[in-house]
Amino acid sequence: MANTTVRGATAIHGQNPQFLVETVIRNRIYESLYWKERCFALTAATLIDRAIEMNAIGGVYGNNVPTEFICLLLKLLQIQPEKEILIEYLQADEFKYLRALAAMYIRMTFQAAEVYEILEPLLKDYRKLRLRDVGGYSLTYMDEFVDQLLHEERSLTLALSFWVALCLAQSLTLSF
Amino acid sequence: MIAPQDRRIIRVEHLNLIPPPVTKQQGRMSERKGAYASTASDTNFRRKWDKEEYAEKARQRDAEEKERMQENEERLKTGKKPRKGAKKDVPTPTELMKLRDYDLELEKNLNKTIVVANPSGRGPGQPGFFCEKCNRTYRDTAAYLDHINSRAHLRMLGQKTQIERSTVEQVRERIAFLREQRREASKAKEFDFNKRLAEVKAKADAERAAKKAQKKAEKEKARMELLKDVTVQQDDDMAQMMGFAGFGSSKK
Ligand SMILES: [Zn+2]
Numbered sequence: 427m428a429n430t431t432v433r434g435a436t437a438i439h440g441q442n443p444q445f446l447v448e449t450v451i452r453n454r455i456y457e458s459l460y461w462k463e464r465c466f467a468l469t470a471a472t473l474i475d476r477a478i479e480m481n482a483i484g485g486v487y488g489n490n491v492p493t494e495f496i497c498l499l500l501k502l503l504q505i506q507p508e509k510e511i512l513i514e515y516l517q518a519d520e521f522k523y524l525r526a527l528a529a530m531y532i533r534m535t536f537q538a539a540e541v542y543e544i545l546e547p548l549l550k551d552y553r554k555l556r557l558r559d560v561g562g563y564s565l566t567y568m569d570e571f572v573d574q575l576l577h578e579e580r581s582l583t584l585a586l587s588f589w590v591a592l593c594l595a596q597s598l599t600l601s602f
Numbered sequence: 603m604i605a606p607q608d609r610r611i612i613r614v615e616h617l618n619l620i621p622p623p624v625t626k627q628q629g630r631m632s633e634r635k636g637a638y639a640s641t642a643s644d645t646n647f648r649r650k651w652d653k654e655e656y657a658e659k660a661r662q663r664d665a666e667e668k669e670r671m672q673e674n675e676e677r678l679k680t681g682k683k684p685r686k687g688a689k690k691d692v693p694t695p696t697e698l699m700k701l702r703d704y705d706l707e708l709e710k711n712l713n714k715t716i717v718v719a720n721p722s723g724r725g726p727g728q729p730g731f732f733c734e735k736c737n738r739t740y741r742d743t744a745a746y747l748d749h750i751n752s753r754a755h756l757r758m759l760g761q762k763t764q765i766e767r768s769t770v771e772q773v774r775e776r777i778a779f780l781r782e783q784r785r786e787a788s789k790a791k792e793f794d795f796n797k798r799l800a801e802v803k804a805k806a807d808a809e810r811a812a813k814k815a816q817k818k819a820e821k822e823k824a825r826m827e828l829l830k831d832v833t834v835q836q837d838d839d840m841a842q843m844m845g846f847a848g849f850g851s852s853k854k
Contacts, residue, residue, distance in 0.1 A: 467701045468765075469768040471768040472701050475776075514773050
């Protein structure tokens, strides 16, 4: 249905993939107009249309209002597209917000080695990104965002898997 | 106090609903009509209840209920759950959940005052959002959106509750399509820009030409004035010499 995870989805880090977004934020997303009106019945193909309409990355703003970015992220967790599709998202380089969305999703759901392998080339993408958070809009860059994904345990108010973070840290120290 | 056995007897009698015999006293009472039995014509606008119609409706409802009960008994015998409401004729879902390809226009009537076209309290034309498929009205966008995303509504549309699974090819196609669309858009913008530039240049040229023409005309006019002035001056001199003034020309 509108909020249930797709049938036959595999568990991510031992749980329903949608649970990777914390309950409070998840419920705010389910309640939001954008989710109900614009995210209903999206598939991996039609989600691209919404992703390229985005003009900022971010978690929540104002009084815990979810951004379009986090709504689409939850949608991805819900429909769980195949890895090849996510790679396609990353390779569509003129759609930078689609790329940012795919990078975030990959960081949240893939194994550490894969995450590093896939996201590392994005460190050479120096394009500007708008970031929307509680304080309003600010400026960041794709490489900064990806660097944050690779090194930190939280991004855009979302907890990233600690285990993956640890593995990433190890693989990073090994590679230097 | 009525003893329990007496009470039972009274109740049974009551259930038989035998009308009490009409006494003389009561007959006279009915001749003297009360206020409610007035035949005054000024109350004719009131709704008259067609008792026959409602009796027919009640009979129909009872028949349906009886049928349902019989069916439920059958179902119980075969070990199925009894049906709670009347049977609805919804189409069997044949297609997967589809994306809405139209705008919901939730804000179409925002901040507008609208005459309620249908004051009966049911059906279309009520304040709020109306779902034609299910014939229901919702008070606000949240309730309406919940409804049109609901299983019940999808059932009426003949849709299942699962979405289509996109393949990599579909995703590739979509990206290629959107890429082309964006390129077209930027090209159109560029084209517009060039066109606009040409327009601006043409306008500036036209303005410059007009100014030039005007200046030229002014110059010509001034020259003509000067020429005329000179001739007038000559005339004046001649007139003065001969002892009479001109006709008071403003130009001196
Ligand atoms: Zn409906």
